[in-house]
Amino acid sequence: MVFDRNPSTHSNEEGPQFNRDGKIELRSPSAMPALPGFCPNLPHPPSAKSQSLSFVNGYMMVQSPLLERQLHSGSNHTSPEGRPMTSPNGMKDVLDPTDCSGRYSFFRKKVDRENHNIALPFCPESKLPSFLEHDRRVLLFNAYYEEDVHESAIEEKRIHTCDVYFYVEDGTMEIIECKQENSGIVQGRFLRRSRVSKPGRSCYYEIDDLKIGSQVLIYSRTFHIASCNESTREFVMKYHGWNEEDVATLPLPRDRFAESKDAKMRQESGAPGSDRKRKMNDLKQVMESMLGKETSMTDRGMFLENGTDALCFHVLWDDRERLYGDIQYFRLFYYLADDTVEIMRVDAKNDRQGTFLKLLKRSKLPKNGRVADSVCYTWKDLAIGQTVNVFGRSMLLARCDEFTRQYYLSNGITLEEDMTLKMPEKKFEVKRDIPPYNGFGTEEDSLRSCTGSLNPPPPKKDLQKMRDKSGVILQFNAQLVSDKTDDVTRRFVLSFFMEDDTMAIREPPVKNSGVMGGSFLRRQAMKQENGTYFxxxxxxxxxxxxxxxxxxxxxxxxxYSYRLMECDDQTFPFSDFARLHKTLSSKQNEIKEHFVKDHECTGALDQDELAKCCKSLGLELNTQELITIWRKLDKKGKGKVAFTKLLKLASEDQWGGEDSTRFEY
Structure with missing residues (x-):
């Protein structure tokens, strides 16, 4: 296709325009042919919307427009101080570290300053998050609520004082009721830390709702805000615009019942809340004294001098003047370390007074019934024949032990002789008859069912023995002792488990014997004829x-069993070679004469001849003891040894050496 390049021929027709070079000039995007790869420059530059929201150092920030456009477009953006953003003064760092409106990360600031020679601040909309600005800021308000008391003749309303904590960082509240001594009601945390919504509305309580004198309804309780602390007062007046009337302290209402109770306590036992002579923890007292608190006089010197020494007196209380009264016997212990007294009861046969053990716990014993250090009993007031007033009970000191008598004698005081008392008989112990074994489980299990409990505990096991001797098994070849010929030829393997003293018997199968082998006795603890276990x-x-x-x-x-028995002579006394060596040493001459007579020619002996020799010498040794001696003679297992070896073994002064090794379980 050929185009005519003469413009005069196409002056009145629409079509493509040619420039001076004879090339087609496209004046609109619609005239551009839709050919692949043919993308001429568009008349308008791209105008993508810049991103203004991002995270900086983990905080959500509102960023300024693009850096290039702000620096080169000539826009009149201003900084928080009112200076133009493009001016050098607007690019200075903000001195306040909590002001995020003109500051960004140090790393990005360093990169921009070194590489681009710029330091662009954030927009004025950015600020420090609330959880950082008010981190750990807690407002404290003192409040109270009233509780109606029904069916009571002494009080109508009860006043509950509370502390309201408002956490500014997240708008949560926590209410804790102040504890009162001997109030008899549940106190402590009333509301755990959470956001509290207003009744009937979808919004939450804020700081402005807690003004002094306002009423706050929380879970059907109307709290009256009465006061606040000094830091809370300064914060709300500075940042929330409260005036003096909003933070003026209001008095708490009178609680007539609490006032009457305090007045009664003053009359009976002194001012309420005073120290009741409670003994402070020693460590706490030392720590407080190190911080500068004055300490009172203590009895530490008496404790270091006397330790745990105590004087013991036998006392009696004649209570027969009272209905169903009787003579009761006690022991009085006087502790010299702190001048305290403890009175313990002596158990009597068929006692009708109960099963209590202490008449008086360890404490100072006042003479007139009131606690006071100046009128308490001391060791100088105690003597045989004297009476002691134990809170209205007259008790007679009748006897004392030898230590008490020697203590008074060392201090120049001689006590009188002991009075004759008819001490109460010991309680009769009823022996319970154990029922016979019922056949269910082991005998220990059946015995536990006789304890009277619906859920009897399992029998106790020797865990130390089970841990030390776990896997230790003694194995013996056994034979039935019977008159039957078929039973005499049968052989068994007896396994004894030392961890729990149980045994199992197995018969190895023998072909064409007519007896089926296998397990003869399952693993269990077996009893002897006398009723004790093996x-x-x-x-x-x-x-x-x-x-x-x-x-x-x-x-x-x-x-394995032989070695174990030889190394544990306490459990297996018949394998104790040290004892057998002493027996052989006492028969050296007899052994020499015996072998001179019977073995002049051969000079050797086997295990049977060793048994005959010991029997002829009058040594009553069982089979286990003979095996123990033979194992020391025939270490190589040849079956015969020279009789001189037996003489040498018997003539040694002390047994030891290479064979005295310790066997480990």
Whole structure:
């Protein structure tokens, strides 16, 4: 397609315009052909909306317009101080660190100053968040509410004083009722920290709702704001515009019942709230004295001198003048460390006075019934034959122990002889008959069911023994002691578990024997004929065990069991070679004569000949003791040893050396 480049031929027709170079000039975007990759410059520059909201150092901030446009567009934006943003004075740092309207992060400020030579502040709309501006700021208001008392002849209304805490950072409130001594009502926190909505409205209580003299309805309780502290008064007057009338302190209403109660306490026991001679914690007293508080005189010197020494007197109280009264016996302990007295009761047979043990807890004993240090009993006032007034009870001091008598004698006072008293008999102890075993569980379980509890506790176990001897098992080869020929040839493996003294018996299967092997006795604790349980001391070679009507003869044991028994001579006395060595040492000459007569030629002996030798010498040794001696002679297991080795073993002065190793469980 060819275009005519003569403009005169197309002067009255619409179409493309040509410039001087003969190129097509597009005057509007609609005249641009829609060809891929053909994007000429548009007549208007892009005008995307700049972002003005962002997070700086974790805070939500309102940013100024784009930096380039603000610096080069010539706009008349002003800083918070009223200076133009493009002026050098408007780019200065703000000196107040809490003012976020003209300050941003130090890192970004450093980058902008070094790389771009600018320091643009934030817009005036930005400010410090409330939770940072009012961090840990709490306002305290004193308030009260009235409670109607029904069906009472002594009071009509009860006044409850409270402390209202208002947390400015999030607008939450907390109400704590002030505690009163001996009030008899539940006190403490009335409202946990939370936002409280106004009744019937969707808004919350704010600071302006807590003016002095205002009433606040919170959970059907009308709180009357009476006063506030000094810091709260300064804050609301400075930042919320309160005047003097809004913060004027109002008096609390009179509580006539509390006034009458305080007056009664003054008449009976002194001013209310006074120190009742309560003993302060020693550590607290030391810490307060280090901070400058004066300390009163203490009895620390008496404690260091006397320690826990106490004088003991036997006293009696004759109360037969009263209806159903009787003579009662007590022990009076006088503690020399702090001059306190404690009176304990002596139990009597068939006592009708109850089961109490203390008549008087450890405290100072006043002479006239009132607590005062100047009129309390001391050790000088106590003597045999004297009476002591114990809060209206006349008690006679009749006897004392030897320490008390020696203490008075060391201080130059001789006490009189003890008075003869008929001490009460001991209580008769009723022995409870244990019912027989019912067959359910173990005997310990059945015995626990006789305690009278609906939920009896399980029987106690020796946890220390179970922990120390866990996995320690003694294994023996056993044979049935019976008149039947078939039973004599049967062999069993008896396993004894030392952690809980239980045993299990298993019969190895033998082909073509006619007896099915397997488990003969499951693991359990077995009793002897005398009613006691089998223990580890009953496990030794040669012993006959009567188990479930069968008698088992222990023939031998494995190497592990032998070593364990030889290293624990307290539990296994028949494996104590030190004791057997002393026995052999006393028979050295007899052993030499015996082998000279019987073994002149061979000069060797086996285990059976060793047993005959010991029997001929008059040594009553069982099979386990013979095995213990033979294991020391035949260490290599050859079956025979020279008789000179036995003489050498018996002639040694002291046993020890390489074989005296300790076996570990």
């Amino acid at each position: 223990t580890a001391k009953d496990m030794y070679v040669g012993n006959i065990l009567n188990i479930v009507g069968h008698q088992f003869l222990l023939l031998n044991a494995d190497e």
